[in-house]
Amino acid sequence: MSELVGNLLVAQSGGPTAVINASIAGVIQEAGRHECIEEIYGGLNGILGMLNEEIIDINEEKSRNIEGLKHTPAAALGTCRYKLDFKKKPERAAKDMDRLFEVFEAHNIRFFFYAGGNDSQDTAHKIHEQAVARGYEMRVIGVPKTIDNDLPHTDHCPGYGSVIKYNSATVMEVAADVLSMATDDGFCCLIEVMGRSAGWIAAGTALARRQPGDAPHLILLPEIPLDEEVFLAKVKEAVAQHKYCIVVVGEGVKNAAGEEIGADKSRVDAFGHPVLSGAAEYLSGLVQHRLNTKTRSIKLGYAQRAAAHYASLTDSQEAAATGEAAVRAAVSGQSGLMVKIVRTSTHPYKWTTGLQPLADIANVEHLLPRDWISEDGFMPNEKFIEYARPLIEGEVKVPTEGGLPKFVVLEKVRVEKKLPARA
Amino acid sequence: MSELVGNLLVAQSGGPTAVINASIAGVIQEAGRHECIEEIYGGLNGILGMLNEEIIDINEEKSRNIEGLKHTPAAALGTCRYKLDFKKKPERAAKDMDRLFEVFEAHNIRFFFYAGGNDSQDTAHKIHEQAVARGYEMRVIGVPKTIDNDLPHTDHCPGYGSVIKYNSATVMEVAADVLSMATDDGFCCLIEVMGRSAGWIAAGTALARRQPGDAPHLILLPEIPLDEEVFLAKVKEAVAQHKYCIVVVGEGVKNAAGEEIGADKSRVDAFGHPVLSGAAEYLSGLVQHRLNTKTRSIKLGYAQRAAAHYASLTDSQEAAATGEAAVRAAVSGQSGLMVKIVRTSTHPYKWTTGLQPLADIANVEHLLPRDWISEDGFMPNEKFIEYARPLIEGEVKVPTEGGLPKFVVLEKVRVEKKLPARA
Numbered sequence: 001m002s003e004l005v006g007n008l009l010v011a012q013s014g015g016p017t018a019v020i021n022a023s024i025a026g027v028i029q030e031a032g033r034h035e036c037i038e039e040i041y042g043g044l045n046g047i048l049g050m051l052n053e054e055i056i057d058i059n060e061e062k063s064r065n066i067e068g069l070k071h072t073p074a075a076a077l078g079t080c081r082y083k084l085d086f087k088k089k090p091e092r093a094a095k096d097m098d099r100l101f102e103v104f105e106a107h108n109i110r111f112f113f114y115a116g117g118n119d120s121q122d123t124a125h126k127i128h129e130q131a132v133a134r135g136y137e138m139r140v141i142g143v144p145k146t147i148d149n150d151l152p153h154t155d156h157c158p159g160y161g162s163v164i165k166y167n168s169a170t171v172m173e174v175a176a177d178v179l180s181m182a183t184d185d186g187f188c189c190l191i192e193v194m195g196r197s198a199g200w201i202a203a204g205t206a207l208a209r210r211q212p213g214d215a216p217h218l219i220l221l222p223e224i225p226l227d228e229e230v231f232l233a234k235v236k237e238a239v240a241q242h243k244y245c246i247v248v249v250g251e252g253v254k255n256a257a258g259e260e261i262g263a264d265k266s267r268v269d270a271f272g273h274p275v276l277s278g279a280a281e282y283l284s285g286l287v288q289h290r291l292n293t294k295t296r297s298i299k300l301g302y303a304q305r306a307a308a309h310y311a312s313l314t315d316s317q318e319a320a321a322t323g324e325a326a327v328r329a330a331v332s333g334q335s336g337l338m339v340k341i342v343r344t345s346t347h348p349y350k351w352t353t354g355l356q357p358l359a360d361i362a363n364v365e366h367l368l369p370r371d372w373i374s375e376d377g378f379m380p381n382e383k384f385i386e387y388a389r390p391l392i393e394g395e396v397k398v399p400t401e402g403g404l405p406k407f408v409v410l411e412k413v414r415v416e417k418k419l420p421a422r423a
Numbered sequence: 424m425s426e427l428v429g430n431l432l433v434a435q436s437g438g439p440t441a442v443i444n445a446s447i448a449g450v451i452q453e454a455g456r457h458e459c460i461e462e463i464y465g466g467l468n469g470i471l472g473m474l475n476e477e478i479i480d481i482n483e484e485k486s487r488n489i490e491g492l493k494h495t496p497a498a499a500l501g502t503c504r505y506k507l508d509f510k511k512k513p514e515r516a517a518k519d520m521d522r523l524f525e526v527f528e529a530h531n532i533r534f535f536f537y538a539g540g541n542d543s544q545d546t547a548h549k550i551h552e553q554a555v556a557r558g559y560e561m562r563v564i565g566v567p568k569t570i571d572n573d574l575p576h577t578d579h580c581p582g583y584g585s586v587i588k589y590n591s592a593t594v595m596e597v598a599a600d601v602l603s604m605a606t607d608d609g610f611c612c613l614i615e616v617m618g619r620s621a622g623w624i625a626a627g628t629a630l631a632r633r634q635p636g637d638a639p640h641l642i643l644l645p646e647i648p649l650d651e652e653v654f655l656a657k658v659k660e661a662v663a664q665h666k667y668c669i670v671v672v673g674e675g676v677k678n679a680a681g682e683e684i685g686a687d688k689s690r691v692d693a694f695g696h697p698v699l700s701g702a703a704e705y706l707s708g709l710v711q712h713r714l715n716t717k718t719r720s721i722k723l724g725y726a727q728r729a730a731a732h733y734a735s736l737t738d739s740q741e742a743a744a745t746g747e748a749a750v751r752a753a754v755s756g757q758s759g760l761m762v763k764i765v766r767t768s769t770h771p772y773k774w775t776t777g778l779q780p781l782a783d784i785a786n787v788e789h790l791l792p793r794d795w796i797s798e799d800g801f802m803p804n805e806k807f808i809e810y811a812r813p814l815i816e817g818e819v820k821v822p823t824e825g826g827l828p829k830f831v832v833l834e835k836v837r838v839e840k841k842l843p844a845r846a
Contacts, residue, residue, distance in 0.1 A: 016600050048606070074599035080606065169828055173729035176497035176830060177439050183471070183503065189725065207827065281704075298724035302612065306596035309733055312826060392826035403735060403815035404630065405592055407599060 004137055004333070005036045006110025010058075011043030011050060012075040012145075013116035013123065017159030018166075018311040019319040019396075020145045021069035021076045021408075023115045026323025027143065028058055028066050034331045037111060041415060045078035046116070047123060051099050053417045055107060060413035068408035070316055071398045073308035076410050083119060084126055097130055099422055104138060106418040111139050111330045115323070117146035117157075118363065121338055125358035128336040139330035142338035142358055143322050147305045149200035152366040153356040154340035158322055159305070161315030161391035164204025166307040167193050167300065168392065171208040171246060174298065175215030178244050185294060186239035188247065188287050191216075192280030192299045195250045199223050199368045201304075202250035203380040204388055215246035220279070222252035223368050224377035226261060231283070232290055234378060239293055249280040309405050313394025318351065325353035349390030427560055427756075428459045429533025433481075434466030434473060435498040435568075436539035436546065440582030441589075441734040442742040442819075443568045444492035444499045444831075446538045449746025450566065451481055451489050457754045460534060464838060468501035469539070470546060474522050476840045478530065483836035491831035493739055494821045496731035499833050506542055507549055520553055522845055527561060529841040534562050534753045538746070540569035540580075541786065544761055548781035551759040562753035565761035565781055566745050570728045572623035575789040576779040577763035581745055582728070584738030584814035587627025589730040590616050590723065591815065594631040594669060597721065598638030601667045608717060609662035611670065611710050614639075615703030615722045618673045622646050622791045624727075625673035626803040627811055638669035643702070645675035646791050647800035649684060654706070655713055657801060662716055672703040732828050736817025741774065748776035772813030 010027045012020055024042075031037045044054040056077070058066075069076055086093040104112070114124040121142045128140035144151050149160035171191060178189045195201040199221030208215060217238040220226055238245035253261050262282035284297040322339040329337060337355040344350045372384040380388075399406045433450045435443055447465075454460045467477040479500070481489075492499055509516040527535070537547040544565045551563035567574050572583035594614060601612045618624040622644030631638060640661040643649055661668035676684050685705035707720040745762040752760060760778040767773045795807040803811075822829045 012603075016603050045606070072599070073596050075603035078603050080604075165826055169732050170726050170730075172828060172830065173496050173731055174725045176495070177725045177729040180435075180439050180498035180501050181503075183468070191726075207825070210824075278704075281701075296724055297722065298726050299720065299722040300726070301719055301721035302597050302600045303593050303614075303721050303723070306600040307593075308596055309592050314826075389825060394826060395823065400818065401633075402630070402812060403588055403737075403817060405595060407595065 003036050004110050004139065005038065006108045007039040007041060008037045008111040008113070009041045009043050009055070009107070009109045010077070010113040010115070011046050012077050012079045013046035013114060013120035014079060014081065014146065015305065016074040016079060017145055017147050017305050018073045018162040018308045019158055019316045020115055021072045021074070022316045022319035023143045023145060023158060023323040024076060025066050025069040026320035027113050027327055030324040030327035034327065036331060041107065041109070042077045044412070046080035046082060046120070047084070047100065048080035048082040049078060050103055051096055051422050053103055053419055055415040056410070056412045057415050061410055065408045065410060070320060071308055071311070071396050072407040073306040076408065084123055095423070097126070100127065101130065101134060101136060102419055104136065107415065109138060111327070113141055113143055113323070113326050113330070115143035115145045117148065118151060118361070118365065121151070121358055122362035124338070125336065125362045128358060139333070139335040141326040141330050141335065142361065143326050144338055144340065147201060148195055148198050150198040150366045151361060152364045153360055155343040155351065156341060156391060158315060158319035160200060161312035162307065163194070163201055163304050164207060164388065165312045165392035166310045167201065167205050167304055168208040169310055170300065171205045171216055171248060175208070175246050178246065182243040186243055188235055188239060188245045188293050188295045190247045190249055190280040190284050190295065190297045192249045192251055192278055192297065194304060195222060196252035197222055197365060197367070199250045202248050203368055203384055205248045206380045206385060207388055207392060213242055216248040217242065217245045218247045218378045219380065220247065220249045220253040221368060221373065221377070222250045222254060223370070224373065225256045225258070226253050227256065228286065232287065235287055235293070236291055247283070249283060251279055253279050308396065308407070309398050311396040312392045313396050314391055316396045321353055329355055346386060346390065349393070426459050427533050427562065428461065429531045430462040430464055431460045431534040431536070432464045432466050432478070432530070432532045433536040433538070434469050435500050435502045436469035436537060436543035437502060437504065437568065438570070438728065439497040439502060440568055440570050440728055441496045441585040441731045442581055442739045443538055444495045444497070445739045445742035446566045446568060446581060446746040447499060448489050448492040449743035450536050450750055453747040453750035457750065459754060464530065464532070465500045467835070469503035469505060469543070470507070470523065471503035471505040472501060473526055474519055474845050476526055476842055478838040479833070479835045480838050484833055488831045488833060493743060494731055494734070494819050495830040496729040499831065507546055518846070520549070523550065524553065524557060524559060525842055527559065530838065532561060534750070536564055536566055536749050536753070538566035538568045540571065541574060541784070541788065544574070544781055545785035547761070548759065548785045551781060562756070562758040564749040564753050564758065565784065566749050567761055567763065570624060571618055571621050573621040573789045574784060575787045576783055578766040578774065579764060579814060581738060581742035583623060584735035585730065586617070586624055586727050587630060587811065588735045588815035589733045590624065590628050590727055591631040592733055593723065594628045594639055594671060598631070598669050601669065605666040609666055611658055611662060611668045611716050611718045613670045613672050613703040613707050613718065613720045615672045615674055615701055615720065617727060618645060619675035620645055620788065620790070622673045625671050626791055626807055628671045629803045629808060630811055630815060636665055639671040640665065640668045641670045641801045642803065643670065643672045643676040644791060644796065644800070645673045645677060646793070647796065648679045648681070649676050650679065651709060655710065658710055658716070659714055670706070672706060674702055676702050731819065731830070732821050734819040735815045736819050737814055739819045744776055752778055769809060769813065772816070
């Protein structure tokens with residue numbers, strides 16, 4: 001195999017996480033160690049920006065800022081949800097693919113790294129296949145990222161440890177608050193967390209439980225159909241026993257008919273439009289109304305996936321390592337693969353990186369296994385706890401300025417465009 | 424003045440904060456330095472527990488745990504919202520007052536400290552007046568606490584600095600996230616924060632703005648009636664300019680008729696009950712519907728006032744100092760006062776504690792001054808920023824165990840009851 005020499009392009013895609021920038025830093029820092037990589041470019045806003053030749057010169061960035069990406073949340077290069085949709089829009093997708101390869105050729109991109117979740121790995125896979133089909137020599141490696149932890153084959157996904165660390169700390173704090181106010185009348189607080197189809201994020205808050213009786217008392221997982229009567233009975237029991245009840249609600253929790261809770265079309269606003277208030281708020285109304293128990297709800301939304309100020313050091317280090325491993329794989333001649341995290345031991349926790357064909361990743365969703373959930377369906381069991389516990393270890397040190405986090409914003413010096421504007 | 428010798432009782436009341444326990448630690452640690460204070464007791468759940476003679480012996484607690492209160496959120500002694508309501512329930516209140524003094528006498532309480540907000544200072548004031556009227560020698564000092572920052576006479580309230588620090592960090596993180604996903608279509612994210620009548624908390628998130636164009640782009644204050652059309656125009660403008668718009672919504676924001684936004688009774692749920700979804704969610708629907716701009720909402724709820732993991736060190740130190748100052752005032756013979764924070768300099772920030780008659784505090788609500796708000800009403804101005812900036816400086820160090828905060832739970836060894844049960 002003759003050594004491939006050329007430029008590197010790295011881009012991000014899908015919903016950001018607290019540590020996806022650490023993966024980008026990993027790619028960049030490792031790339032600097034290999035002579036076959038000439039220029040290091042960043043693609044703005046995923047393939048959407050690449051189609052528009054929106055490319056920045058990473059070597060113009062300060063080294064300090066590259067290192068600072070490891071504590072900076074969101075997607076420093078920008079992201080997108082744009083898909084190459086060969087099924088629904090085959091002509092558009094084919095045109096986009098042609099354009100992408102024009103961009104790759106124009107900038108002599110020979111090493112391409114795409115950090116993202118399921119859809120992004122699918123995009124990387126298609127680009128790899130096209131490179132082979134077109135005889136354009138380019139190494140394509142996917143870098144895993146998703147707070148949802150729903151990618152197959154990897155032990156877990158960078159981004160997941162940080163979101164469950166922050167959410168668990170929040171559960172502990174809110175629980176202390178609610179308990180200190182709980183009188184004999186009882187108090188129920190519902191905390192909605194992300195996860196539309198997979199319950200990994202909701203399940204992760206079980207790490208907040210250190211002693212019997214600790215919050216959360218119930219965790220509602222999208223994988224387990226919710227029976228409202230059973231749920232109400234469980235809340236009543238918890239309030240009777242502990243005077244308070246903390247419920248973590250996975251946003252995608254569904255009823256027996258498979259409909260998302262809180263997406264009830266019969267609720268209308270002043271304009272007559274359906275109110276999609278979210279599961280926690282709907283259930284909060286239900287508890288208040290049926291049990292006459294004081295309730296409050298919290299919806300963490302994007303705050304949870306952006307919470308760099310309490311990110312997991314383990315997660316951040318793993319995210320950086322997947323970026324580094326991606327570059328090493330590409331330089332060694334491999335392509336069409338995603339970096340995965342391989343757990344080699346749980347006690348003590350040890351891990352390494354591995355590689356998995358992108359074809360195995362795309363469009364496969366990894367849900368919480370049923371045998372990691374308690375029989376009644378309201379709590380992950382010890383198997384899950386053993387799995388998740390190491391992922392939240394350590395805290396990322398975030399520098400502050402004036403009492404607030406100091407995040408990195410890249411200079412984003414543009415690489416001169418070489419092509420006519422996109423058609 | 425002959426020196427008063429006897430026991431101390433400290434209790435907490437109202438909604439907890441991230442640092443109210445630091446005030447309790449301040450009281451306890453300072454009390455240990457004065458020989459005139461014999462036993463140090465804690466009253467559980469404010470006056471509600473005291474009426475039931477629910478008292479704990481603080482000297483049975485480990486010193487390490489008293490110090491640990493300084494990083495532990497919520498109310499370690501428990502709290503209550505119980506009032507001595509002489510207006511609406513004069514008989515009950517008179518009976519409660521008699522009972523309180525039976526408890527004080529039975530346990531030889533000569534130093535009484537009550538940490539709380541407006542209502543709690545009112546309670547402390549009534550107890551002080553009664554002590555004088557009954558000729559029962561007892562020093563009563565109020566310790567200020569409220570995230571709402573709405574107590575008069577004090578420069579600010581312990582608890583406030585921490586909530587705006589956490590909320591501002593959250594705004595920065597969410598803004599980075601939303602910006603990195605913002606495409607030409609634009610994106611609006613609304614973050615609801617606490618504050619039903621005062622906008623101090625919402626205003627505090629203006630500290631997240633370091634550069635022109637930084638989030639939040641709009642802050643909706645309960646003090647300023649919201650005109651929905653003007654609001655929509657402002658959102659549209661921000662999205663056009665920055666591609667995204669972060670709106671911080673004070674939960675108590677009202678329309679021109681003085682009605683809380685989002686408490687629209689015409690919205691009904693499946694049972695036909697009014698939906699009180701909250702201001703951010705209502706406005707989120709409005710933006711989505713009227714501007715066809717993608718929106719998301721976040722409701723931080725109790726998470727913001729319990730967020731010890733990102734508490735302000737300045738706030739925590741001031742909270743402890745108010746507790747210490749309360750004890751010194753009582754020991755020196757003073758009573759019927761609340762400790763206040765006095766700012767002696769802003770550049771550099773310097774402060775000390777002072778004392779204010781409880782009569783001046785009770786039932787006075789301190790709102791955000793109109794001349795600290797921009798002309799258009801959507802942003803606090805430089806006067807506010809100068810005021811608020813020092814309050815979030817420094818981070819409280821929270822020890823961790825297994826990657827999560829290690830908070831203190833008191834042993835709560837009960838003091839033997841000496842009275843028959845409450846009638």
